[in-house]
Amino acid sequence: MSSIARLGAFILIALVMFGVMVFLIGDKQLLFSRTYKINAPFENVAGLDEGAPVRAGGVRIGTVKRILLPHQPEDKITVELELDNSTRDVIKKDSIASIETEGLLGAKYLAVSFGSLDAEHIVDGDTIGSRPPLDYGDVARRASEMLETARDAIDSSKVAIGNVNEASADLKSITGKIDSGQGTMGALVNDRTMYRNLNATVQEAQAGATSFQENMEALKHNFFLRGFFKKRGYYDSSELTKNAVTKLPAGQPARTFNFESKDLFAKPDTAKLSKEKSLDQVGAFLESNPYAVVIVKAQTGTKGTKEENVKLSQARAMVVRQYLAKRFKIDDARLKTLGAGEAAANEDGRLSIVVYPGGKEKRAIEARNK
Numbered sequence: 555m556s557s558i559a560r561l562g563a564f565i566l567i568a569l570v571m572f573g574v575m576v577f578l579i580g581d582k583q584l585l586f587s588r589t590y591k592i593n594a595p596f597e598n599v600a601g602l603d604e605g606a607p608v609r610a611g612g613v614r615i616g617t618v619k620r621i622l623l624p625h626q627p628e629d630k631i632t633v634e635l636e637l638d639n640s641t642r643d644v645i646k647k648d649s650i651a652s653i654e655t656e657g658l659l660g661a662k663y664l665a666v667s668f669g670s671l672d673a674e675h676i677v678d679g680d681t682i683g684s685r686p687p688l689d690y691g692d693v694a695r696r697a698s699e700m701l702e703t704a705r706d707a708i709d710s711s712k713v714a715i716g717n718v719n720e721a722s723a724d725l726k727s728i729t730g731k732i733d734s735g736q737g738t739m740g741a742l743v744n745d746r747t748m749y750r751n752l753n754a755t756v757q758e759a760q761a762g763a764t765s766f767q768e769n770m771e772a773l774k775h776n777f778f779l780r781g782f783f784k785k786r787g788y789y790d791s792s793e794l795t796k797n798a799v800t801k802l803p804a805g806q807p808a809r810t811f812n813f814e815s816k817d818l819f820a821k822p823d824t825a826k827l828s829k830e831k832s833l834d835q836v837g838a839f840l841e842s843n844p845y846a847v848v849i850v851k852a853q854t855g856t857k858g859t860k861e862e863n864v865k866l867s868q869a870r871a872m873v874v875r876q877y878l879a880k881r882f883k884i885d886d887a888r889l890k891t892l893g894a895g896e897a898a899a900n901e902d903g904r905l906s907i908v909v910y911p912g913g914k915e916k917r918a919i920e921a922r923n924k
Contacts, residue, residue, distance in 0.1 A: 588639040590678040591619060594651035594664070595630035600687035602653050602662045610637050610666045615641045618664055633664065646673035648897055650856075653687035670897060672812060672906065683856055715726035720896060771812045796866040799874060799890045802849055808911035809843075811836050815854070815870070815903045822857070825869035830877050836907050837882035850874045853897035854906045860896060868893030870905060 599621060608616040616637035624630055637645065646669020654665045666682070674680070738849060820828040840848065852870035854863040871891035879886035897903065 559645050560822070574678045586636035589636050589651060590642070590676075591614065591646075591674060592635050592637065592679070593681045594633045594635065594684045594685050595628055595681065596633060596651075596653070597686060599633060600653050600662065601629055602633070602687075606661070607663045608637060608666060609663055610641065610644060611667060613743060615645075615666070635664065635666070637666075642675060644668045645676055646670065647676055647684075648673040648799050649676070649699065650685055652685040656687075664877055672810070685856075752852065760832070794865065794872055794893070795874075795891075797891050798868065798877035799849065799892055802851065802892065802908060803847060803910055807908045808845065809839060809909040811839075811907040811909075812903045813907075815852075815905055818905060819870065822855075823866065825866060825873050827873055827877060833877055833907075834872060834881075837878050840878070840884045840909070841882055843909075844912050845888065846910045847890060848910070849908045850878075850905070850907060851892040851894055852903070853894045854895050864893055866893075867895050867903070874905065874907070 602618065602621065604618055604621055606618040607614045608618060618633060619636040622632040622634065624632070626744040633651070635651070645666060649669045650667045653663050654663055655661070656663060669676075745787075770883055815822070817832060818827060818829055820826045850871045852867040852874070854867050854870075856863075858866075861908075868891065871893050875889050875891050878884065879889055
């Protein structure tokens with residue numbers, strides 16, 4: 555083979571390798587795919603860089619296109635994401651963005667949660683909710699504080715063990731005196747009259763507790779205090795999970811009624827119904843149609859703590875269930891609640907009433923799905 559032929563073969567091989575590298579890099583950066591862009595606001599990006607991967611369910615679906623500083627000190631940092639167009643079916647308006655780390659000390663990436671089934675589809679330029687990133691510096695400081703606390707606890711336990719040994723000797727002396735009938739406890743153990751007097755006192759205390767409960771019930775309807783209970787929308791916190799389920803049943807529902815929380819409740823932070831007439835269409839449907847079970851599912855936005863939002867969603871589901879059970883002639887034993895807590899980036903959240911079929915209607919739905 556001549557030198558010219560060898561040179562041509564070398565150049566051809568180099569061009570092929572260059573083309574493969576361009577294709578691989580371009581595919582990784584979505585240069586050859588249809589994409590769309592969305593935004594996520596953060597107080598602190600915790601070292602996230604432009605070009606970092608975006609993942610959903612552990613699968614890379616895009617890249618961090620830009621990170622924009624706010625125009626005002628009180629505004630948030632905007633992270634612009636470029637996502638593959640094929641993700642529009644799983645990334646919805648109620649998806650949440652969070653900054654994660656690969657391993658303990660790995661590179662930063664941005665994770666996006668899947669949206670809910672009935673959420674709105676996202677469009678180019680939309681903004682989704684976000685969660686603050688975990689600061690490993692704070693974790694290390696807290697671990698150090700916990701270690702120091704553990705050391706103090708060990709030192710304290712050594713002292714406590716010594717005290718226990720001393721207390722054991724004292725306990726032997728006390729039990730000896732009780733056995734011989736000395737002191738109040740000795741008299742209680744050995745004298746049946748004192749035991750009967752003590753038993754009578756316990757019964758009086760139980761009667762007092764019952765009276766206290768009745769007084770608390772009266773306070774709920776007191777002129778000066780009933781405003782508190784009306785404002786939050788319910789009286790008894792122990793009723794929040796009385797008819798609760800942990801998740802929606804498997805299978806296709808016969809009907810789903812969706813409501814925005816602002817269209818049912820007086821304020822974003824209360825379970826007090828203000829437009830309950832909107833629920834009458836649900837009650838009329840349940841009176842006229844057979845069903846196996848009905849789930850009242852309530853969700854809130856991300857404003858407030860997780861614990862507060864879980865309790866608020868439970869309360870909203872409970873008061874809607876109570877309204878339907880009292881106003882309409884339905885089997886309330888099959889009317890359940892599901893307080894789902896935080897689910898959406900909007901302020902008020904939403905409420906869904908999911909009706910699952912029974913009898914002939916269920917078999918008809920199953921036949922249509924075959």
